[in-house]
């Protein structure tokens with residue numbers, strides 16, 4: 647489903663309400679809420695909102711298990727760290743037990759080693775279903791999501807659930823959930839805004855199949871659902887949504 651909102655603030659409020667709803671449902675059904683956060687700048691307002699009493703007080707944070715959809719392979723105090731942004735905006739303000747936060751970073755390990763470790767943590771936490779209750783994602787102007795970037799071999803990974811690789815255009819290692827794992831989620835929410843993403847969103851949702859160029863085309867939940875939360879500017883080129 648594609649929901650077009652007025653602007654970033656309305657989009658973030660919609661995402662916050664969805665987060666609260668899905669968290670309550672998951673805790674009701676199986677006693678915890680497993681969520682993979684996204685990085686980038688788009689979710690910052692969402693995380694800020696979730697830390698305000700209006701939303702914070704509606705979530706049983708003791709039952710929330712926090713993962714990431716992807717991460718830059720940098721220390722947690724690095725300004726490029728997705729975890730650092732999430733800690734600053736949300737995780738330092740809500741009572742998630744620290745043992746329920748699974749950072750995508752380990753000092754003294756290679757990214758490849760740690761991707762394998764993270765995969766084991768995911769398997770242990772999710773059980774054999776491998777279903778996250780919610781995976782939050784953003785999308786770049788090039789159509790990437792998580793760290794599934796154009797022309798990268800990781801786009802075709804069908805066995806690993808978590809992978810790490812050197813992203814040459816950004817001169818850094820990335821660690822990411824792979825498409826097979828993402829598509830097992832019960833709920834995928836992709837949030838994006840701004841006219842710089844209008845072309846990629848059109849190509850992803852209505853253009854010719856071309857995952858090499860537009861990796862977000864890989865987002866097809868097996869049995870769950872996907873909600874695209876976009877603002878009017880990002881939706882400007884859509885014809886069928």
Ligand SMILES: O=C(O)[C@H](O)[C@@H](O)[C@H](O)[C@H](O)COP(=O)(O)O
Nearest residue numbers: 685686687688784785786791792
């Ligand atoms: O590590 C990252 O950069 C993110 O996880 C990435 O996939 C992000 O969602 C997109 O790049 C969109 O980023 P913006 O929200 O900043 O446009």
